[in-house]
Amino acid sequence: MSRTIIKNARMVNEGRIEEGDLLVEGERIARIGPSISSDGARVIDIQGKFLFPxxxxxxxxxxxxxxxxxxxxxxxxxxxxxxxxxxxxxxxxxxxxxxxxxxxxxxxxxxxxxxxxxxxxxxxxxxxxxxxxxxxxxxxxxxxxxxxxxxxxxxxxxxxxxxxxxxxxxxxxxxxxxxxxxxxxxxxxxxxxxxxxxxxxxxxxxxxxxxxxxxxxxxxxxxxxxxxxxxxxxxxxxxxxxxxxxxxxxxxxxxxxxxxxxxxxxxxxxxxxxxxxxxxxxxxxxxxxxxxxxxxxxxxxxxxxxxxxxxxxxxxxxxxxxxxxxxxxxxxxxxxxxxxxxxxxxxxxxxxxxxxxxxxxxxxFQIRDRGYLREGYYADLTVVDPDDPWMVGKGNILYKCGWSPFEGTGFRTRVTHTFVNGHLAYENGTFSGQRNSKRLTFNRS
Structure with a gap:
């Protein structure tokens, strides 16, 4: 089972912002705490960037x-x-x-x-x-x-x-x-x-x-x-x-x-x-x-x-x-x-x-095990750098249609990492090429 520790995160979750680490094991969030270590785990130090669900x-x-x-x-x-x-x-x-x-x-x-x-x-x-x-x-x-x-x-x-x-x-x-x-x-x-x-x-x-x-x-x-x-x-x-x-x-x-x-x-x-x-x-x-x-x-x-x-x-x-x-x-x-x-x-x-x-x-929508930073939930995670300015232009638009109503607009923050079910799918402008997506399931009695 793959393990990844996201260290020094500003975790935004359930109405609070807390600094700490998050351990991903396989597809799920295994631990959230102030300081986590795990032998053999990949460590990604995000140095105070935001970590969102x-x-x-x-x-x-x-x-x-x-x-x-x-x-x-x-x-x-x-x-x-x-x-x-x-x-x-x-x-x-x-x-x-x-x-x-x-x-x-x-x-x-x-x-x-x-x-x-x-x-x-x-x-x-x-x-x-x-x-x-x-x-x-x-x-x-x-x-x-x-x-x-x-x-x-x-x-x-x-x-x-x-x-x-x-x-x-x-x-x-x-x-x-x-x-x-x-x-x-x-x-x-x-x-x-x-x-x-x-x-x-x-x-x-x-x-x-x-x-x-x-x-x-x-x-x-x-x-x-x-x-x-x-x-x-x-x-x-x-x-x-x-x-x-x-x-x-x-x-x-x-x-x-x-x-x-x-x-x-x-x-x-x-x-x-x-x-x-x-x-x-x-x-x-x-x-x-x-x-x-x-x-x-x-x-x-x-x-x-x-x-x-x-x-x-x-x-x-x-x-x-x-x-x-x-x-x-x-x-x-x-x-x-x-x-x-x-x-x-x-x-x-x-x-x-x-x-x-x-x-x-x-x-x-009663979605099962998603939408939060919680132990046991799927590790769907987004890292955002709050101070990395960039401008929307033709060279960085990823839509198939090739345009955006935001062209020429400057943004001060940037998504740097995106995890889908524990898999690092996007990192600093590069996609992993591997799909690890799942069909959403629901908690409906």
């Missing part, structure tokens, strides 16, 4: 199968490792869609063949696959995904009777993309009448508006309360939606939870002028006031999780006009460095960041 990203689109010119499980999971992400949950709007148990298992086979990070996949609910969804074992995957507003893949669920039946017939977390389709279509028509096919991208947050988001998310929350379903609302983007969520009970007891993504915490409508369709997402990046309200809700625990919604497209696709350019962008490599900027700026504590990116996804 591996980040768990609950929302990515790795584009496999069917859209692999944009990205694939292999390329994007490697980029994730360079960003300190050791586990991901991939979305069902691929080609074909992951809307049958057969297609879900095919996805898991792809993950087993190709992924460098631990993996799970969401099962997609549609207007016509309720009976298939009822057959889904609650241990099979991370949960069910519903598109309550159209997005890439045309998986819109707009039959209210079916929607209620889905909420009543699954014990797993229902993760929802919430935008009201009727409102979006009406807004789009109004801007088409004014601009034809040359709508400026700055109107994206007015087309996919605050009202469209609130109508859909409030309806989903009301339905969850009515049915008792376990609802998780993805990529919130507006101040108004924050009234729908509570911080008055522990996460373990919440039936309705919330996620925010990096781009909604970083960008605002002011950035459309310089970045254009490169920051076109659904839901849209909105006002600076919305961004600040999201931060406030994140810090007071109305928002439970930070994720990426990593969704690569080629530059050729993104550089089209507003109506033709697809929504989404690549983010897994840069999530942790970007959020660490906010730690250094005093916007969020490192302990809180790790709660939102590691502990809470593990709690929310």
């Amino acid at each position: 591996g980040v768990i990203d609950d929302q990515v689109h790795f584009r496999e199968p069917g859209l692999t010119h944009k990205g694939d499980i292999g390329t994007e999971s490697r980029a994730a490792l360079a960003g300190g992400i050791t586990s991901f949950m991939e979305q069902p709007n691929t080609v074909p869609q992951t809307t049958t148990i057969e297609k879900l298992e095919e996805k898991f086979q792809m993950g087993a063949r190709s992924s460098y990070a631990n993996y799970s996949f969401l099962f997609g609910g549609t207007n016509d696959n309720l009976e298939e969804l009822k057959k889904l074992d609650r241990h099979a995957c991370s949960g069910v995904k519903l598109f309550l507003g159209s997005s890439t893949g045309n998986m819109l669920v707009d039959d209210e009777e079916v929607l209620e039946q889905i909420f009543r017939n699954t014990e797993m977390v229902i993760s929802a993309h919430c935008e009201d389709e009727t409102t979006i279509r009406q807004n789009l028509e109004a801007y088409r009448e004014k601009y034809g096919d040359d709508i400026p991208v700055k109107y994206h947050p007015l087309i996919r508006s605050e009202e469209a988001c609130y109508l859909s998310s409030s309806k989903a929350v009301a339905l969850a309360r009515k049915t008792g379903a376990r609802l998780h609302v993805f990529h919130l983007s507006t101040a108004r939606e924050m009234e729908l969520f509570t911080n008055e009970i522990p996460l373990e007891e919440k039936k309705i939870t919330a996620e925010v993504c990096l781009h909604h915490l970083w960008f605002s409508e002011e950035d459309y002028e310089s970045l254009g369709t490169h920051i076109k997402w659904n839901p849209a990046v909105k006002k600076a006031a919305d961004r600040e309200a999201l931060w406030e809700a994140l810090l007071d625990n109305r928002i439970d999780v930070i994720a990426t919604d990593h969704a690569p497209h080629t530059l050729e696709e993104k550089d089209q006009t507003y109506l033709k350019a697809p929504s989404g962008g690549p983010l897994v490599q840069h999530l942790l460095p970007a959020m660490m900027e906010k730690v250094l700026d005093g916007k969020i504590k490192a302990e809180t960041l790790i709660t939102k990116m590691c502990h809470n996804p593990a709690i929310l």
Whole structure:
């Protein structure tokens, strides 16, 4: 059994920062203490750098199968490792869609063949696959995904009777993309009448508006309360939606939870002028006031999780006009460095960041033995140097699509080491080449 000691670490875990050592034996964390020695163990002295649990990203689109010119499980999971992400949950709007148990298992086979990070996949609910969804074992995957507003893949669920039946017939977390389709279509028509096919991208947050988001998310929350379903609302983007969520009970007891993504915490409508369709997402990046309200809700625990919604497209696709350019962008490599900027700026504590990116996804999805620095847990670990400045550029972008909305942005921190199940998978810009990933498993009674 291989043994590795990580020495002189500033371990950020369960609301504390403690200095000490961590011993990895095989795939697991064997010991955590102030000073550890073990004969024959490899020693990695990280000299006071941060040691985090591996980040768990609950929302990515790795584009496999069917859209692999944009990205694939292999390329994007490697980029994730360079960003300190050791586990991901991939979305069902691929080609074909992951809307049958057969297609879900095919996805898991792809993950087993190709992924460098631990993996799970969401099962997609549609207007016509309720009976298939009822057959889904609650241990099979991370949960069910519903598109309550159209997005890439045309998986819109707009039959209210079916929607209620889905909420009543699954014990797993229902993760929802919430935008009201009727409102979006009406807004789009109004801007088409004014601009034809040359709508400026700055109107994206007015087309996919605050009202469209609130109508859909409030309806989903009301339905969850009515049915008792376990609802998780993805990529919130507006101040108004924050009234729908509570911080008055522990996460373990919440039936309705919330996620925010990096781009909604970083960008605002002011950035459309310089970045254009490169920051076109659904839901849209909105006002600076919305961004600040999201931060406030994140810090007071109305928002439970930070994720990426990593969704690569080629530059050729993104550089089209507003109506033709697809929504989404690549983010897994840069999530942790970007959020660490906010730690250094005093916007969020490192302990809180790790709660939102590691502990809470593990709690929310009931992931077994991950998300913490705990003896007996899988050794999914990320080392971050808090003082190693670098700039995002074409030469260091690892996404298959080859671009990033952060190009030209300087970061002060750098991921130096990433361990997956005890295996040192990434070290100072070099990948080991060996895959040691596992399918995520869940603690569900």
